[in-house]
Amino acid sequence: MKAEDVKTLVERILEGMIRGVEIRKGYVEVVVDLENVVEAARRLKEAGFDHVKSVTAVDYPKESKIRVTYHVSSYLNEELARVIVGLSVDLPRDNPVMESLTGIWRSAEFQEREVYEFFGVTFRGHPDLRPLLLIPELAEKRVLRKDFVVREESIYEGVPHRYE
Amino acid sequence: MSNVDRVYVGNLNVAARRAREILLGKLKLGDVVDWATTFSLWPVHLMTSCCGAEFAATWSPRFDAEQYGALPWVGPRQTNLIIIEGTVTRKMACALRITYEQMPYPKFVIAMGACALDGGLFYNSYNIVRPWEVVPVDVFIPGCPPPPEAVARAIVELRRKIREKKVASKWLIEGWRPDREPVKPKEDVCSWWRP
Numbered sequence: 459m460k461a462e463d464v465k466t467l468v469e470r471i472l473e474g475m476i477r478g479v480e481i482r483k484g485y486v487e488v489v490v491d492l493e494n495v496v497e498a499a500r501r502l503k504e505a506g507f508d509h510v511k512s513v514t515a516v517d518y519p520k521e522s523k524i525r526v527t528y529h530v531s532s533y534l535n536e537e538l539a540r541v542i543v544g545l546s547v548d549l550p551r552d553n554p555v556m557e558s559l560t561g562i563w564r565s566a567e568f569q570e571r572e573v574y575e576f577f578g579v580t581f582r583g584h585p586d587l588r589p590l591l592l593i594p595e596l597a598e599k600r601v602l603r604k605d606f607v608v609r610e611e612s613i614y615e616g617v618p619h620r621y622e
Numbered sequence: 623m624s625n626v627d628r629v630y631v632g633n634l635n636v637a638a639r640r641a642r643e644i645l646l647g648k649l650k651l652g653d654v655v656d657w658a659t660t661f662s663l664w665p666v667h668l669m670t671s672c673c674g675a676e677f678a679a680t681w682s683p684r685f686d687a688e689q690y691g692a693l694p695w696v697g698p699r700q701t702n703l704i705i706i707e708g709t710v711t712r713k714m715a716c717a718l719r720i721t722y723e724q725m726p727y728p729k730f731v732i733a734m735g736a737c738a739l740d741g742g743l744f745y746n747s748y749n750i751v752r753p754w755e756v757v758p759v760d761v762f763i764p765g766c767p768p769p770p771e772a773v774a775r776a777i778v779e780l781r782r783k784i785r786e787k788k789v790a791s792k793w794l795i796e797g798w799r800p801d802r803e804p805v806k807p808k809e810d811v812c813s814w815w816r817p
Contacts, residue, residue, distance in 0.1 A: 592749060593712050593814035601748050609746040 459537040461486055468543060471501050487527070487544040492556060495547045499528070499562045506535040507543060510559075513569035515577045519604045522551045524577055528559060528566065549579065558584040576602035652791030659702070659728060659790040660781040661691035666701040668721055671708020673735040673767045680770040687774045690781065698724045703780075705773070706753045709737040709744055715751045716812040722757045728790040728799065732776050733759045736766040751811070758805040 459467075465479060465486050475494035480487040490498045507530040516525045528545040532538035549556055558581035560567045568590060570581045575589040575597035589597035599606060644654055669677065680687045681694060695701045698721045710718055722731070731753075736742030738753050739762055753759060760783065761776045784790055793799045 591713070595814075596712070596748060599748075606748075608748060 459540060461541050464538065464541040464543065467505065468502075471505050472498050484540070485542050485544065487546060489525075489546045489548065492547055492549065495545070496557050496559065496562070498545060499559045502530060502543065502545065503562050506532050506538050508532050508534055508563075510563040510566040510569065511542060513566050513573055515573045515579060515602075517551070517577065517602070517604045519551070524549045524551050524554050524579060526554075526556065526573060526579060528563075530563065554579040555582060556580075557582050560584055576600065578603070652788060652795070655791040655794060656785050656788050660784050663690070663692040663703045663730070663777060663780065664695045664701040665692060665703040665705045665732075666698045666721060666725070667694045667696060668704055668718065669707050670710055670714050670718075671735070671737060673707040673737075676767045676770055677705060677707050677734070677773060680773040682770075685770040685774060687770075687777060690774065690777050692777050698722075699726065701725055702727075702729045703732065704729075704757070705732045705734050706738045706757075706759075708735045708767070709742070710751055710753050710756070711749050712751055712811070713814065715753075715756050715807075716815055718753065719756050719807060719811050728784075728793040730780055730784075730789075731757050731759045732761045732763065732773075732780060734763045734768055734773065734776070736764060738762070739764060742766060754805070756805070756807050756811060758802060 461481055461484055465481050468486060468488055469476065469479060472488060472490065475490050475498055476488060477491060478487075478489040488498075509531065511529040511531055514527050514529070516527070518525065525546050525548050529542050530545060531542045547556060554577070556579065558566075558570060560570060560581070561583065567585065570584055571587065571590040573579050574581060574584075574587055575592050578600040581587060592601070640657070667674075667677075677694075679685060692703070702725060704718070704722060704725070706718065722729070733739060733753050737744060737750070738759075740752065741747070741750060743766070744750050761780050763772050763776045765772055787801055789799050789801065798804060
């Protein structure tokens with residue numbers, strides 16, 4: 459099954475809740491609304507996407523949003539296993555709270571903890587929401603957000619490092 | 623003991639002559655301790671980063687660091703040498719300090735790679751510590767990663783240091799090694815750990 463076919467499949471099973479679909483080679487990204495994300499995940503699970511490969515987040519400080527992406531794929535369905543589907547949801551940057559998808563995909567548990575400690579996204583209903591890799595003092599600084607500035611190399615010092 | 627720095631690799635004739643000298647009482651007991659320590663450096667395998675690949679190649683048949691009397695061992699309570707193989711993150715610093723404190727003395731530390739010297743690639747990371755702030759380091763090996771020859775050289779350098787300065791025997795007599803101050807971590811490296 460090619461990525462185009464998976465795109466039409468995803469558009470059919472997520473009808474009415476898609477805000478945007480993007481297709482790159484072997485990868486389909488779907489953006490859904492915040493209130494529909496649990497229902498969308500449940501429908502994708504029923505369609506055969508049985509595990510989460512990674513959970514990640516992107517910080518957009520200019521647009522004041524954080525986009526959380528679940529990369530899902532399939533082990534059991536060989537046709538679906540050739541394509542990765544990214545289920546994305548946009549959260550407000552000042553209060554990023556969303557429902558945890560751990561109840562649907564159990565493999566998202568540790569990776570949601572990583573998103574929690576690096577970006578400060580709170581997952582409601584997560585069974586064990588603690589920092590995973592960082593110590594707690596560092597996790598409160600939200601170190602992978604764009605406004606956490608680290609010391610740069612000397613050749614780059616003086617270059618303005620500012621976000622509007 | 624005039625010819626103190628003559629023997630660094632195993633030589634059966636020299637070892638037999640030394641054993642005869644020891645048995646005839648020409649050597650003091652402290653010299654025996656230093657001599658024995660140099661030939662039984664057992665590094666604990668604390669692999670923190672990619673330098674562990676070079677560490678493994680050092681004990682492979684091609685480079686054969688076992689000829690210096692060193693063999694990696696798994697349990698820290700049976701070892702006397704840590705080779706810090708690369709980056710030490712904040713959580714790993716706790717494990718490093720606990721491992722160091724579990725080892726019986728005399729014990730030694732070799733810091734391997736640019737990350738263990740001053741951060742290396744991760745010099746501005748928020749999540750690393752310098753290992754010399756956590757444990758006392760004897761030999762630094764520069765390189766990213768250091769070749770297996772450099773690791774073998776560091777072991778030879780450490781053996782020379784032990785025998786020339788008589789570190790091991792004085793450590794046993796005085797309770798702490800005479801040539802340096804003890805290193806205590808400035809902050810509690812295990813503060814995140816609540817059992």
